Amino acid sequence: MRILIWGLGCPGLVSAACLAQMGHDVIGIDIDEAKVSAINSGHSPFREPGLTPLLEENVKRGRLRAITASRDCVQNADVSFISVGTPSASTGALDTSQVESVAETIASELRGTAHFHQVVLRSTVCPGFTREVLAPRLEKISGRRIGRDLALAVCPEFLREGNALDDFREAPFSALGTIESRSAEMFSELARSLPGEVVQMSAEEAEMLKLMNNSFHALKVGFANEMGRICAAGGVDPEKLMALLCRDTRLNISPAYLSPGFAFGGPCLPKDIAAITTHARSAGIKLPILESVLPSNEAHFDACVRAIRATGLRDVGILGLAFKSGSDDLRNSPSLRLAAHLHHEGFSVRAYNPDEEPGTLSESNRRVLERLLPHYDQILRPSLEAVLASSSLIIITQRRPELTLTPEMLKDYDVKVLDLIDPASTWATPSGDRACNRASTIEIRNSLAGA
Template identity: 40%
Template structure:
């Protein structure tokens, strides 16, 4: 079992200290607040959280849980320090890192005197880049030692929720360990040998970012559910039965579908149906900002693709894939069509390859749509990939329905490839060309 110090005895730190002590470790909590230190040292919980008082009492009686306001004592008597200090919002929304640097300085000062290796674990929620730009430099400066040689640093975000913190801590959905040195993540992995769920070892920045992605997703889910309920109620629909049915679809709804970064949504359904919902909500005088943001967000993504292509300074463009997804010839509201239209407007010379789209076969609303948006589409479209790539400087991959071997055989090192659809790594063009994903 290990010797642990926990800096910050707030909601996260107190639960962390108690649960690690419960697992048999010797734990010392540190806080600036004398009241919190006094409470923990006396075997009482400094915060209110179900089951926490019992856990702290049990560990206190077993002499495995102590608290101090002296950071040096804590660092000298432990091998791993978990940083759980607060990172609140400033008035303007910016993240306040005002507690992170001082705590690193304090630990660094003591590391100066410490001979054995020490692992510093950042548990507080911080934006990507914080470990690299603040934590490591502050520790190195104050200690006069080097990360890697004398001490290690890991980013290990916390996923607990207040109210169910103990159960969440002891059975996390996953454990994320960010490090710049595999030996440091290995040390923490061994420390977490008891933890159920998958352990991910990744970079500092990815570990920092994962926490924000999770919280942004949770916030999106709550707002989505609330807007669904609000609209349903106003429409006289039983929101609960609608949501029950919605949740039962684990193929498209509660699943990994649509969650990989890629290109804008399109086709004959999503834009039309989102538009109709928003129009109806407006008629009902409902304020549904999340629903209202969907089409503008999609348009911004399309503009991102336009900017990315224009920023190459090259004007001869090959667009591979015109329909809104592979294996269909439906061009209605295809974002690829909108992209072509925008690039033509910017003076680009466009050639389009799409295996599924043959103008001669297009009929009905599909044909009418494309003829209205790009009247001379016939002269731009081809099913001959070699011809389309021949004069191009930039190659836009707008479909997954493309044969890698065929593509590789016609790509030249001078081609700049822009991937809009997030091809599987194994399907991406092989080396030599410059490859850039739109948002990865």
């Protein structure tokens, strides 16, 4: 394919070199003359292991060259990768002016021409930018329609400087986000040159995935450093412990604890987070990430309460009271706390606790119930059906086979379902028509009933 790469910083130039190496005809465009001339003489303008030999080879073979201005290039190319910078503006938002300026150049060069063109945004942007800013601008200036004679996708770059060639080639997948599903097919030829499996998604998902990845990386570094400080202050070897933490690929370096859902609780996590932060404070060590974990959990609990209030329904049924599925422990259970909170707010609350009959409560659970829900015998119902029959809103806080609601079960009851462990339905915001079929408001989605 004939590929233009706009912006020859690390991700742009590494993509250019790797795509040229695959046999594509690549032109890199950058306003920085020194960069362009270094590339054309086969040298990387910045330090990146392995890049100079790759540039040298592909420049020599005529598969890669760099230019400072794109005159008439677009109409002779199949694809434009936009890889220009999106630095922080003074507000903290991303400054997308370089991307917008390149998009305007591409669109004006396309105007009045007939050659089909694909635009791939590689720069990092916030969710909504491609659909709300980039697409309308490209269409307006080019006079073309995306999905008809112009294709647009967001394909974020995940590589790390210093490791960029290996990260590009060995990427586990490439995210291909589009603003409407037809466009994805238009990228089928290019997709064969993208590393890893190509995962199709909405433009917003691709944009968010990049920010989510970098947030996770930054959080990991911050967490490791906080652990390093507190370990070292206690005379404990942080490297050794972090290596052991990473060896646990069942609970630690794994998908465990990484499903968005309801708040956490139970007898250990809140207690031990409180313990380590209190211990650190007494030693004069600041752990801002760990200090924010319990407030974050509270903010999430409050958001769930607001979503329940927003339904306008006051007869609520809660299924499962233990602190998590697979346990009957009520200590610090967020579901039980939710029941108590709603009861105190004046909701009419019913709950079904499949783990224990009210008459056979363990001593520990009875004490917890008496403290949080003194009238629990009026709230607890003996069966799932009894809760369905007396509620207008069923609140799902945990995924358990014995509490799964099927359309068949729900058809005889006049209830809505608010699934707090399905963030896609609970937290969708009023941002209009999303390609990923999300609800447009916080809505009570009786998805389990197929309504």
